Amino acid sequence: MPTHSALERSNLADAMLSAGPDSPTLCTGWTVSVMAAHLVTREWRPDVAAGNVIPPLSGWMDRETHRYARGHDFEKTVAKFRSGPPLLGWSNLPKIDANLNLAEFLVHHEDVRRGSGDWEPRELPDDLNRRVWATAVGAGRFFLRRAGFPVTLEWASAGKSRTIGKGEGGVVMRGEPLELLLFTYGRRGAADVELDGPEAGQERLHSMKLGL
Structure with a gap:
C-alpha cells in the first residue's frame, strides 16, 4: 500500500x-x-x-x-x-x-x-485529512511559535483544535487541515482560512515570516 x-x-x-x-x-x-x-x-x-x-x-x-x-x-x-x-x-x-x-x-x-488563480479546494480522503491535521499542527509548533501569542488551529468540521503558545491575545485560525497547513507555510493569500481574535494579532500573522 x-x-x-x-x-x-x-x-x-x-x-x-x-x-x-x-x-x-x-x-x-x-x-x-x-x-x-x-x-x-x-x-x-x-x-x-x-x-x-x-x-x-x-x-x-x-x-x-x-x-x-x-x-x-x-x-x-x-x-x-x-x-x-x-x-x-x-x-x-x-x-x-x-x-x-x-x-x-x-x-x-x-x-x-x-498558481493561476483558478482553483477549487481539494476534498481529501478522511485518512489523509487526519494525517494532514497532524502535519499542520506539527508545522504550527515550529512556525507559529514566532507569533508571540497563542494561536489556536481549529478544524471545525471535525471538532478538533490545538493551541500553540501561551499568553494572552490569542488568535484562532479556522479551516480545513490542508488550508491550515498552507497558511502556516506562508501561502496566506491562497489559503481558505478564517482568523478570529485581536486585530493586532491577525495583522501579525499576516505579516510575519512563515514557512521555510
Whole structure:
C-alpha cells in the first residue's frame, strides 16, 4: 500500500505535467519548471537543499535551482522527481518521508494548482485529512511559535483544535487541515482560512515570516 507521501508525490508530478513548464506557481518567480527543478535538487543535491534552512545559502539555492531548470528537460525532471529520491538519500528516512515530504508535496501541489488563480479546494480522503491535521499542527509548533501569542488551529468540521503558545491575545485560525497547513507555510493569500481574535494579532500573522 503506497504511503500518503508516495501518493502525493505522484499527484504532484501529474499536476506539474498537466499545468506545463511555463505556468505560474504561488512561489514568486517560480514557474512549474522551476518548481520541478526545486523538487529534484532538494532530494538529489543536499548542498542545494541546505539553502532552505541556512539563510545565507538561500540566494545560491535559488540560482542553482533556476540553473537546473534551464539545463534539463522538463518532462525528464518531473519523471526523476516521480521516481523518488536516491536510495540512501536523506529524504528517504521514514519519519522525514511521512512528515516533511508529505507537507512539502502537499504545499507545492497547491502552489501549482492555485498558481493561476483558478482553483477549487481539494476534498481529501478522511485518512489523509487526519494525517494532514497532524502535519499542520506539527508545522504550527515550529512556525507559529514566532507569533508571540497563542494561536489556536481549529478544524471545525471535525471538532478538533490545538493551541500553540501561551499568553494572552490569542488568535484562532479556522479551516480545513490542508488550508491550515498552507497558511502556516506562508501561502496566506491562497489559503481558505478564517482568523478570529485581536486585530493586532491577525495583522501579525499576516505579516510575519512563515514557512521555510
